[in-house]
Amino acid sequence: MASSARDSSLDQIWSKLQPLFIAKRNQVFAVMNEHGLTPPHMQALTMLVDGPVRMRDIADVMVCDASYVTAIVDNLEHLGLAIRRPSSVDRRVKEIALTPLGEQTAAQIGIEMSAPPPGLEQLCHADRATLARILGRLELDETQSLWPHIGRRAPGR
Amino acid sequence: MASSARDSSLDQIWSKLQPLFIAKRNQVFAVMNEHGLTPPHMQALTMLVDGPVRMRDIADVMVCDASYVTAIVDNLEHLGLAIRRPSSVDRRVKEIALTPLGEQTAAQIGIEMSAPPPGLEQLCHADRATLARILGRLELDETQSLWPHIGRRAPGR
DNA sequence: TATTGTTATACTCTATAACTATA
């Protein structure tokens, strides 16, 4: 299909949805600031809610180098949110666990992060039942993290 | 209202919308990578499409220091996308303009950035007319940039 | 005196390489 064949009704719908996107992004950053966290710290923290995780696994999920996980976990420890403990089965491995403060923080963040963005209520008030029915039929990939670690690239010269 | 009073139907709708959000974010980063740009470079570049802009104005819009604008514009010049020219009315001021390559790049980016995310078509196929009608009634703040410059903060210790 | 932009510098982010300890 030709590149000029833009679907204008689709564009129009997206133009209405996009502010919701922005509102959510702002909400997420507000939550991070509130807790003094950066995206990588928050992502690592939320990986720990279901129990201790090995540092190697954190690096794999965040698609970053192991040495950076060392730095992130250092920070989480300094913040009193997590602790390192040696694995009982493999003495090379360290498992990262939440402290009580970390559990409390992660739980609160989890709630705030999964919350609908401000503005959605207004949207849904228009005709919530109909919208829910339409959206209910939708199946999209939900496996990705909303705020993954994102590496940097050089802008070149 | 109590904090435990979560609106479950709203949550459900948001859980359907969120993958669209992620798909768009991925699409945006793919476009940036394709052109070898970082978020601040792309934001600065898209500020220039309607004509030359003073560096001071770029700093104001991006909410960053003037010295960082110097670095960004250096990069855009090295990439052959923009040029500095002295203002004819105030000799302290430099105006940043797109090169022909910059115009072409910015135009292409503008198209790709404003495009609906993959997945929206599937959503709308369910009942596009109804959805459009519902969304058409919505009024949200559209003044913010989708990908603003975002400053860093220290994680504290 | 106030403002635009640049330079010098410093701090944060994140990766690579070399290393230690363990498997």
Place this chain on the structure above:
DNA sequence: TATAGTTATAGAGTATAACAATA
């Protein structure tokens, strides 16, 4: 030999401070 984690270091992102030129 291969793997988990740490340390040292270096490059890229971004701010602050001091400065030159102009208003």
